[in-house]
Amino acid sequence: MKVLSIVGARPEFIQAMPVSQALQTCHDEVLVHTGQHYDHRMSQIFFDELPIPVPHYNLAIGSGSHAQQTAEILMRLEPILLAEKPDVVIVRGDTNSTLGAALVASKLQIRLVHIEAGERSHNRAMPEEINRLLVDAIADCHFCVSQKAVDQLAAEGKTQTMHWVGDPMLDALRQILPLATLRSDVLARLQVTANRYGLVTLHRPANVDHPQRLRQILQALNQVEEPIIFPIHPRTRQAMNDLGFRLADHIHLVEPLGYLDILMLAANARIIATDSGGLQREAFYLLTPCLTLREETEWSETVTTGWNYLVGADTGQIVERWRTFPAAPTPPPLLGDGTAAQRIVAILEEIFED
Numbered sequence: 001m002k003v004l005s006i007v008g009a010r011p012e013f014i015q016a017m018p019v020s021q022a023l024q025t026c027h028d029e030v031l032v033h034t035g036q037h038y039d040h041r042m043s044q045i046f047f048d049e050l051p052i053p054v055p056h057y058n059l060a061i062g063s064g065s066h067a068q069q070t071a072e073i074l075m076r077l078e079p080i081l082l083a084e085k086p087d088v089v090i091v092r093g094d095t096n097s098t099l100g101a102a103l104v105a106s107k108l109q110i111r112l113v114h115i116e117a118g119e120r121s122h123n124r125a126m127p128e129e130i131n132r133l134l135v136d137a138i139a140d141c142h143f144c145v146s147q148k149a150v151d152q153l154a155a156e157g158k159t160q161t162m163h164w165v166g167d168p169m170l171d172a173l174r175q176i177l178p179l180a181t182l183r184s185d186v187l188a189r190l191q192v193t194a195n196r197y198g199l200v201t202l203h204r205p206a207n208v209d210h211p212q213r214l215r216q217i218l219q220a221l222n223q224v225e226e227p228i229i230f231p232i233h234p235r236t237r238q239a240m241n242d243l244g245f246r247l248a249d250h251i252h253l254v255e256p257l258g259y260l261d262i263l264m265l266a267a268n269a270r271i272i273a274t275d276s277g278g279l280q281r282e283a284f285y286l287l288t289p290c291l292t293l294r295e296e297t298e299w300s301e302t303v304t305t306g307w308n309y310l311v312g313a314d315t316g317q318i319v320e321r322w323r324t325f326p327a328a329p330t331p332p333p334l335l336g337d338g339t340a341a342q343r344i345v346a347i348l349e350e351i352f353e354d
Contacts, residue, residue, distance in 0.1 A: 004086035008036035008097025018171035018341035073100025094128035117142035118149030166336015213313035220318035305331035
């Protein structure tokens with residue numbers, strides 16, 4: 001079976017690792033990097049640190065509006081699919097890379113597989129929500145992280161094509177965490193002590209591109225009393241500069257970090273505050289309390305089990321939950337058991353190997 005896999009952003013790089021390893025035992029995988037994340041600190045470092053194959057192609061689409069990125073993928077990916085003639089195209093998650101590649105594969109009548117299908121925030125103001133809805137509508141096979149996602153797809157009329165396999169990001173985390181423990185010196189480098197600091201990431205346009213929301217979040221961070229490590233996304237840094245906001249001395253801005261360093265920071269943090277879907281799940285798997293800087297999340301299991309609180313951009317809520325996050329019991333394996341990649345490949349073989 002010849003599989004063409006699409007990656008373009010941080011969560012996709014991480015998910016690709018275990019699936020690629022499982023595919024390469026018996027199958028031919030062509031890896032295409034769209035270049036949606038192109039900065040070395042947000043892209044190449046993942047290929048340097050993780051056992052991910054070097055991409056066969058890099059579309060180098062770079063930055064741009066949602067329409068520009070999607071259009072560039074459509075134009076640059078089509079000749080590759082025509083030349084490679086894969087049996088299956090795999091897309092992941094909810095990025096513009098996911099949508100653009102799905103559209104090309106569907107137009108060329110190549111069988112389309114969506115990993116992380118069926119997740120819904122039920123907020124159509126989020127571009128990622130539209131991407132998920134559109135990709136799930138045209139995919140031939142849906143691999144779901146959760147039973148909730150399976151049920152959501154069934155409610156949308158997809159009753160024969162979904163499979164609950166768990167989260168490949170959990171596969172990757174379990175494989176790489178021992179390596180990160182051995183190799184990463186990030187706690188010493190940043191001079192923080194385990195369980196005595198917070199980790200913050202912030203990048204979504206709904207927060208970063210709205211000055212009032214961004215100001216409210218930063219005001220909350222200024223009010224908490226412990227060291228904060230804040231790996232800052234380039235767009236967030238620019239927005240903060242435009243805002244002219246002064247951060248308190250306990251907030252330490254650092255450049256974007258690789259997966260090994262982020263994993264160690266997340267595993268040893270007392271608390272995480274983020275608007276990242278990937279980091280919400282990693283916090284859940286690591287049993288690190290998490291505050292989600294959004295009003296909704298597609299990863300509602302992390303909330304219902306008590307390990308994640310939705311605080312939006314409400315200064316008071318962020319500060320209160322930061323200070324008084326209640327203890328929660330160890331959650332059941334609602335998002336898988338670390339064997340998603342093997343399940344994905346076994347199902348692909350069963351369905352598509354003619």
